[in-house]
Amino acid sequence: MALPKKPAAAEPLEWIALPHELYEATCAELLTFSHKTVNSNAPAGGIRLAPAQALRLPYVSARTLLGAGEVPALDYPANAGKTATAVKQLNQLREGIATAPADESERILAMLARATARGVQIGTGKVSLRARQLLLPRQGGYVSATPMTAGGVSQTIRARVREHNDRVKETKDESLQRIPVAVFGLGGSNPQNVGSLVRDMQRPLVFFAPTENRDLRAVLALHFQGVRIRLPRPLLRSFRDWCADCRRRNGGRIPTTMDTRDEEIAHIRAIARAVLAQGDAARERLLAQRDVLPAGGTPLISAEADPLARGLVDPDLRDGDWPRAFAARLAALIADYRFSDGREEFQFEQADIFQLQAMIEEVAR
Structure with a gap:
C-alpha cells in the first residue's frame, strides 16, 4: 500500500525592497476605520484610534480589542502606487512571518510603532455625499454619525471563527456548534480599492433570529x-x-x-x-x-x-x-x-x- 504523500512545505514569502520613505508615509496614514468601507468611491480618509481610546467592556469592537491589549490590524486610506504592497509587508512584519533582513525589520517596526502610538483623522473635514449618515438623538438635538467598518476587527473575528470551526470539525464535539458565515461582495470588481483587509470583511457572521419559546x-x-x-x-x-x-x-x-x-x-x-x-x-x-x-x-x-x-x-x-x-x-x-x-x-x-x-x-x- 502506497504511503500518503507529505504536504509540500510552504514556500517563504517573497520580500520586496521598498523605500523607507514609502513606509514612513504609509505608516503615518494607517487607519482603523476607512471611508472606503462605506463606499469604495468615497474620498480617501478615516480615523486611527489612539491607545488612550481603549475601552474595557464585555463586547468586541476596535476600542475593546485595544483595551484587551490587542491592536487591530490597520489599513491604508486609498490604494495608490506601492501602498498596498507596503501595508501587506507591514502586516507580515507584525505577524512575524516576513522574510526581510533583521536590521530592516527592526527599523520598519520601530517606525510603525512611533507612527501608530497616536491617533489620526484624515479627510474628516466634511462628509462625502457617498457616505451614509445616521442622526442620533443627543441632549435635545441630534448628532450625525457615519458608521464605518474596522477591517482589523473583521480580521480578528474571522481568525477566531476559523479556529472554532476547525475545532468543531476535528473534535466532532456535539456540544460545539459551527458558526456560519456569509459571502458579502464588498468592493465591486476590484476589492483592493477598499483596503488590504477587504477579504476579511467579505465574510460576515450569520445569525438567525431566535424562535419564540x-x-x-x-x-x-x-x-x-x-x-x-x-x-x-x-x-x-x-x-x-x-x-x-x-x-x-x-x-x-x-x-x-x-x-x-x-x-x-x-x-x-x-x-x-x-x-x-x-x-x-x-x-x-x-x-x-x-x-x-x-x-x-x-x-x-x-x-x-x-x-x-x-x-x-x-x-x-x-x-x-x-x-x-x-x-x-x-x-x-x-x-x-x-x-x-x-x-x-x-x-x-x-x-x-x-x-x-x-x-x-x-x-x-
Missing part, C-alpha cells in the same frame, strides 16, 4: 410581574346564580339568616381558595424552572413586581397587611366582574363588598 416567556413573566389574578368563572357564575335566586325568593334582597350566611361564605371561600391555588401553581412552575431565572431564581420573584402579586406566589413574602390587601383586591374584582351573557349581574353595594372582603381575609390568613 412561549413556556420560557411565561416563566419570565411570572418572575418579573408575578401572577395576575384570574377569577374562576364557573365559581363566580354559581355565586351569581345563588345571589339571584336568594333575591327572587326574598323580595329583592339576600336574607341575613345563619343558613344563608353559611352558604355565601362557602361560595366566597371556594373562589378565594381557587385564586390562592393559582399562586401555588405559579410558585411550583417557577421552582421547576429556576435554572432559567435571573440569578438562579434568587429571589424567586422579582422585587420590582407588585407586592400583592409577589405574596400570592411566595407565602414567605406576605407581611401582616397582605391578607387584607389581597381581600380588598379580590372583593373589588368580584364586584366589578361582568358576565355579559344577558343575565343578571352582581348587584353589590359598598357594605356588601366590605362583607366579601372580610370573608376573603379570613381565608387568606
